[in-house]
Amino acid sequence: MFTACKEEEKPELILLEASAGEFEIPLDGSPADDIPIDRTISLRFSENLDPETISGSVILRANGQLFQVNTNLVSGKTLTVQAQGGFQSGQTHQLEILSSLKSSSGVTYGGKTLSFKTLSGALAINTFTLSGGESLANGRIQNVSLPFEARVAFNFPLNPGTIQAALQLAGPTTPALTFELIENQKVLQIRSATPLTDLSRYSLSIAKTLSGANGESFSGWQQEFYTAIDSNPKFALISDEELLTKVQEQTFRYFWDFAHPASGMARERNTSGNTVTTGGSGFGLMALIVGVERGFITRTQAVERWVQIIGFLENADRFHGAWPHWLNGETGATIPFSAKDNGGDLVETALIVQGLLAVQAYLNPDNSVEKTLIDQIITLWHEVEWDWYTKNDSGGLFWHWSPNYAWEMNLPVSGYNEALIVYVLAASSPTHPIDKTTYAQGWARNGAIRNGNSFYGQTLPLGVDYGGPLFFAHYSFLGLDPRKLQDQYANYWEQNVQHSRINQAHAIANPRSFVAYSDNNWGFTASDNSNGYNAHSPTNDLGVITPTAALSSFPYTPGESMKALKFFYYSLGERVWGEHGFYDAFNITESWYADSYLAIDQGPIVIMIENHRTGLLWNLFMKNPEIKAGLDNLGFTY
Template sequence: MSSRKPIGEAELERLQNQSFSYFLHETNPVNGLVIDKTAADWPASIAATGFALAAYPVAVERGFMRRAVAVERTLTTLRFFWNSPQGPEPDATGYQGFYYHFLDMRSGRRAWQCELSTIDTAFLLAGALTAGVYFGADTADEYEIRTLADQLYRRADFQWAQNGAATLTHGWKPESGFLKYRWQGYDEAMLLYILGLGSPAHPLPESCYRAWISTYQWEHSYGYECLYAGPLFTHQLSHLWIDFRGIRDAFMRVKGIDYFENSRRATYVQQHYAIENPHKFAGYSRHCWGITASDGPGFDTIKLSGIERQFFGYLGRGVPYGPDDGTIAPWAVVTSLPFAPEIVLPTIDYFINQVKLTELNPYGFKATFNPTYPVESSSPCGWVSPWHYGLNQGPIVLMIENYRTGLLWRLTRDCPYIVKGLQRAGFGGGWFGLSQPPVTDF
């Protein structure tokens, strides 16, 4: 057993600060758009931009950024989205209050003929609503932040996104209409449904949420019973904003747990999977795990030690059914910090101090590494992604803060739209009846 002292608050704050610096340096100051990943000529991600909006309050509280600078950045971003072209034209920024998944960093117009994304718009709107609650001062600029956040949220036509059916669609394209896929089965869409239910202008019917939870898949895995969703991020992203401790909907009342406990169990399943390591990948252990949607070494098939290994690029990796090619995503471990600190903190310590994953990396952890993939390197990391992603950096910043102070959870408890959405989804108990719900102490 290691005699190392557990990772401390200073190391967590350093990682949080390094991760936040992505938003300082990878944002267009003219429009507030955040680049999806640190590759040349890459577009912005509206989800990463939403994470930035939610991270600015954290940065102010932590002293990473002055409040005046955060107000300026937030206003720039919200003004851009409010004034950007909305319409069915293929080069618009959005339509029906939703926005395209990827936008050109400079013009802010649709990139890559991508889809109008319902889930990524939810992350953007959640970030805007966070800003609207946090920036509550009696000044013209902060009043404008609150007004724009409210207007952007009210503009999103969640009923349109149903396309006449019970559940929500993944998105829409001007060339072909609605995508064939719908949000069904437990995943990160919890936030999307709650925002839709709380909308004051275009609210989803309560039957929409009931239709969604009817598609859940409850499973027994590695000694834990929980909702199945393979990639670890699906158990995390709605929790960036919503404190699910002690509150339950109809589904969880029957199961006798809450969604926070469900995510805790899913985190343990990930660790147990790595300990068992059914495919015998290099590096997997109780302190080296974290399988999620992530970058990878590339689509390739290689014979290693007599075993034919198939590797992937960016893919939704998952546990326990795969796909799995030996790729570990440290950010996904950090984002489970509030759920299971007793296993997450030693893993963060291992990533920082044993395999040195933050060395020479300006934004903290690189996205992923794969010790199994053959590379000419003496590093225990093996292949390491050359990129940083905004989708990884934001959850690190927000969930470290939720673990330390519960800041994001407190802010969204003060957002009447999110509270209304939870109530219409049937949630009750817990902090709905408490003025000061407990927060994890560091």
């Protein structure tokens, strides 16, 4: 009897389960859909695998492309597979497991191909760079090269047909853009056909119509940036001395050509019509002296203008000898500066008296016309009742008095600010003087005027932290000579030098990340801005640079101020330079440039550049023996 023998079955390595993260992949070869591109494939087998057979036994393809994979054996029976660089977006992938794979006991695998389709991913920007671009602390990008070039790296290859229509560059000019795709179509290089405008704000945008090579969607993108300075000068180069003269002459024209025709006074600003300014006209009186000495006008022309102005001042409204802030240039009547400010303004009065006394010192008493002017100036100066403005000896001087509102404005003239000249003139008056106690209590606040702290490495003797707006260092010192001026509270040369240096250092530090601030683009003081008018300073920095700030500091910071002057003139050119010199202010961050001129900003430029060059106005004003007596009375050395 024969017995039939059944053939013994061979053992087989079986793939029990396949998944991509939480998504199952069918083992019968049908594709799994909507697999995220960042998942890892997990393969679980019936037996422990032989690690030596894994390499080369797993092949991943998509769209005809072979992918490099990383494999990792987990707990003996589970193999993980990860595509280097991730799966392709929106594509069907084939994962082939070859028969070369074996178990640790030598059992072979029969082989299988799995299939899955990935989701269409989101197209995103990995990196963005601009040629020459420099990021400020708040993310603003400045100094972008004028031959524009950008490099945008994406996470997926791009569809070339969607690029051109998606690109847009907006700004003062809109040059055509060209592009090139490199690095497997993932990197977009963009260039402009023509250079961009310098020191300007642009915006590069890529619309959401851009798509990836495999249909990836894009949500859109935009980046604002600012271009660099054009190194080519906007005007012909001239010597530094010629440039100083040019600036003085052009700025002087505000007071000569644009003066009110009836009164000769300086209009408040270039749009003021009949509104003339008392303090600004004081600056104009001194600018006329510069005009004569520099040959911009003749002495006869200046005398005729002084006759006109001084005759107007004699008949204009005054309040206990003090003029108001604004006057009607036709009639001499008060124009209220604010609702209750319709009377005497002692600070504005001091600024015009400073100018009158400089003119008095310049005039020739041997000339009959000029002698008459001298006598008129002396009368006006002696008629100012400085002591009245102590408000019945209230411990200091007060800024305003009105016949309608009396002392309701109630603003003391206290330091430290632009008003030192008020106390010097009040102490110097031979007819209505104040005493040293009024100065100590009202101006110096019994020593509270002192500061003594260091800002940006500069020790500031007086005033608020960082010095405040820079006109504090200018208005009182158009005639009052600070070079050796000192009292118990400060050396005023040191005060003004340190204040000016702090002002420039703030622009260099640029803590609020405004565009184009630098050692040659600085100057913070009261001026116009895009929203009106403000007293700009390091602690009230709105991105506004005011040329008068740096230029009127020429005596204190000649090197730093010359850098600023050359930047304003050569780099910014006609954007800031016009018929009457430099316009009032600008803000590169906002792409805003004033078209306005203000008398109180134009005057110090002419005068302080002259004081830097020759000391002319300082020397004239300080010739007055009454001023010297007043300084002596207050305890100054000079």
